[in-house]
Amino acid sequence: QKEVEQNSGPLSVPEGAIASLNCTYSDRGSQSFFWYRQYSGKSPELIMFIYSNGDKEDGRFTAQLNKASQYVSLLIRDSQPSDSATYLCASPGTGSYKLIFGSGTRLLVRP
Amino acid sequence: GAVVSQHPSRVICKSGTSVKIECRSLDFQATTMFWYRQFPKQSLMLMATSNEGSKATYEQGVEKDKFLINHASLTLSTLTVTSAHPEDSSFYICSASGLAGDQETQYFGPGTRLLVL
Numbered sequence: 001q002k003e004v005e006q007n008s009g010p011l012s013v014p015e016g017a018i019a020s021l022n023c024t025y026s027d028r029g030s031q032s033f034f035w036y037r038q039y040s041g042k043s044p045e046l047i048m049f050i051y052s053n054g055d056k057e058d059g060r061f062t063a064q065l066n067k068a069s070q071y072v073s074l075l076i077r078d079s080q081p082s083d084s085a086t087y088l089c090a091s092p093g094t095g096s097y098k099l100i101f102g103s104g105t106r107l108l109v110r111p
Numbered sequence: 112g113a114v115v116s117q118h119p120s121r122v123i124c125k126s127g128t129s130v131k132i133e134c135r136s137l138d139f140q141a142t143t144m145f146w147y148r149q150f151p152k153q154s155l156m157l158m159a160t161s162n163e164g165s166k167a168t169y170e171q172g173v174e175k176d177k178f179l180i181n182h183a184s185l186t187l188s189t190l191t192v193t194s195a196h197p198e199d200s201s202f203y204i205c206s207a208s209g210l211a212g213d214q215e216t217q218y219f220g221p222g223t224r225l226l227v228l
Binding site for chain 2: 042045049092099103
């Protein structure tokens with residue numbers, strides 16, 4: 001069974017620090033990966049997607065993909081209290097458009 | 112781009128009644144729409160995948176006769192919870208894909224909170 005694993009947290013970081021969120025996946029054929037942010041009581045919001053090995057940067061966010069080790073991570077620089085949320089990692093796996101979601105990592109940024 | 116709306120945002124109904132939830136892609140044609148359910152402090156659970164003009168594909172354990180899905184156009188899908196019961200109370204979220212031909216990236220609607228009394 002295809003799986004996406006995340007540490008549930010909470011991951012607590014001080015304001016201004018770098019938050020590092022990690023995700024591993026079981027399907028070696030997975031090609032694309034998505035990071036969503038979900039505030040409590042709200043629906044998920046797309047932050048970034050990454051298809052290629054290496055880093056992809058967008059503002060304060062950097063997604064990192066290592067297909068050989070089957071992990072993908074999200075770095076948030078200069079973390080703000082408003083970044084406090086649950087971050088979901090997802091991948092469609094092989095041969096499907098259905099996203100397989102991790103259980104999410106709760107991030108808490110302390111003022 | 113990639114705005115998805117849902118209506119209503121919140122609904123309270125009596126046990127035994129049916130509730131219809133609409134999901135619209137406002138600025139793109141969504142070839143596929145997905146319906147999820149999320150209970151408090153739990154993960155998203157995919158209920159069904161819907162393609163325009165064809166029958167929805169339901170996930171294992173989801174009753175297709177209870178959760179009716181219609182995807183009549185490339186911008187509208189509806190989920191009808193028939194004969195709702197208190198255990199159906201949940202946060203229902205749709206998503207849509209197909210922006211610029213990208214079938215993988217899903218954009219979520221704001222969700223509909225259902226409370227069945």
